[in-house]
Amino acid sequence: MFYEVKIRSHIRIPPDTFKVETKKAVLEVLKKKYENFVSKDLGFVIGVTKVLTVGDGIIIPGDGASYYDSSFKILVFKPELQEVVLGKISDITDFGAFISIGASDAMIHISQTMDDFVSFSKSGVLTGKETKRVLKTGDKCRARIVALSYKEISNPKIGLTMRQPKLGNLNWIDKKEEVKKEKEPEKKDKKEK
Numbered sequence: 001m002f003y004e005v006k007i008r009s010h011i012r013i014p015p016d017t018f019k020v021e022t023k024k025a026v027l028e029v030l031k032k033k034y035e036n037f038v039s040k041d042l043g044f045v046i047g048v049t050k051v052l053t054v055g056d057g058i059i060i061p062g063d064g065a066s067y068y069d070s071s072f073k074i075l076v077f078k079p080e081l082q083e084v085v086l087g088k089i090s091d092i093t094d095f096g097a098f099i100s101i102g103a104s105d106a107m108i109h110i111s112q113t114m115d116d117f118v119s120f121s122k123s124g125v126l127t128g129k130e131t132k133r134v135l136k137t138g139d140k141c142r143a144r145i146v147a148l149s150y151k152e153i154s155n156p157k158i159g160l161t162m163r164q165p166k167l168g169n170l171n172w173i174d175k176k177e178e179v180k181k182e183k184e185p186e187k188k189d190k191k192e193k
Contacts, residue, residue, distance in 0.1 A: 001077070001078055001079070001080055001083060002046075002075065002076070002077050002078075002102075003043075003075075003076050003078060004049060004073050004074070004075055004076075005042065005073065005074050005075075005076055006052070006071060006072070006073050007071065007072055007073075007074060008069070008070070008071040009069075009070060009072075010067045010068065010069055010070070011026050011029055011030065011067065011068050011070045012029065012063075012065045012066075012067055013025045013026065013029060013057070013065055013066050013067070013068060014029075014064075014065050015064045015065060017029075018066075022054055022057070022068065023051055023054050026051055026054050026068055026070050026072075027048065027051050027072075030048045030051070030070075030072055031047070031048050034047075034048055034074055035047050035048065038153055038154065038156060039150075039153065040150040040153070042074075042076050042078065043076045043077050043078030043079065043103075044076060044077040044078070044103035044104055044156075045074050045075075045076050046074075046075045046076060046077060046103055047074065047075050048072055048073070048074050048075075049072075049073045049074060049075050050072060050073045051070060051071075051072045052070075052071040052072055052073065053070060053071045054068050054069075054070045055068055055069035055070065056068075056069075077102055077103035077104070079101075079104070079106075079145050079148060079158055080145065080148075081145055081146070081147075081148060082144060082145065082146075083144070083145045084142060084143070084144050084145075084167070085101045085102075085106070085142070085143055085144075085145060085160070086101070086140065086141070086142055087099035087100050087101040087102070087106065087140070087141055087143065088100050088138065088139070088140050088141070089135065089136065089137050089138060089139045089140075089141060090105060090137065091137060092120070092124045092125065092126060092135065092136065092137055093120075094110075094120045095109065095110055096108050096109040096110045096112070096113065097110075097113060097126065097135060099141060099143060099160060101143075101158070104156070104158060105158075106143070106145070106158035106159065106160050107157065107158065107159055107160065108143060108159070108160040108161065108162060109159070110126065112146075112159075112160065112161040112162060112163055113126055113135055113162055113163075113168075114128050114131065114133055114135070114162060114163065114168060114172075115163050116128030116129055116130050116131050116133065117129040117130070124136065124137060133168075133169065133172055135169055139169050139170075139171070140169070140170045141162060141167075141168060141169050141170065142162070142166065142167050142168065142170060142173065143160035143161060143162045143167055143168075144160065144161050144162075144164060144167060145158060145159070145160060146159050146160060146161045147159030
């Protein structure tokens with residue numbers, strides 16, 4: 001899920017940026033500090049959207065920089081368990097597929113790609129034995145987050161499944177709905193006399 005989060009912190013402005021307007025200097029420091037930052041509490045920080053306030057600066061003896069009590073907003077992507085996400089297949093391996101879900105890549109194990117026996121071909125395609133469905137790089141998919149791990153903060157792991165109704169390659173879902181509509185008998189109003 002994407003969120004805009006308000007944060008308050010003391011921002012260190014180095015002396016070489018004193019000639020720049022304070023708000024601009026704070027924004028530049030915030031961008032360097034927070035963009036592409038990942039934490040368990042915030043998730044994936046996409047960017048700083050706005051500097052709200054910049055208080056009076058203070059100088060700490062022994063440090064030539066000034067510190068400003070500031071509040072600002074950041075845009076974050078915080079994946080949540082059971083959340084349904086849209087993504088695009090970025091890579092396929094013999095053990096599954098990697099899906100780009102915006103701020104990060106997520107992994108879907110081969111057993112979670114479809115309700116079928118799935119085989120991997122050397123051309124980088126996953127194919128269902130019974131259904132003949134294929135999954136290849138570039139396919140757009142809908143999946144559900146079933147696992148999250150921040151064990152390695154620099155490289156969090158997100159696990160997905162597509163083995164539930166309305167999930168999978170968007171082409172499969174659309175075709176399944178069309179077939180379902182064709183098979184449904186038309187309802188006719190019958191009036192009893």
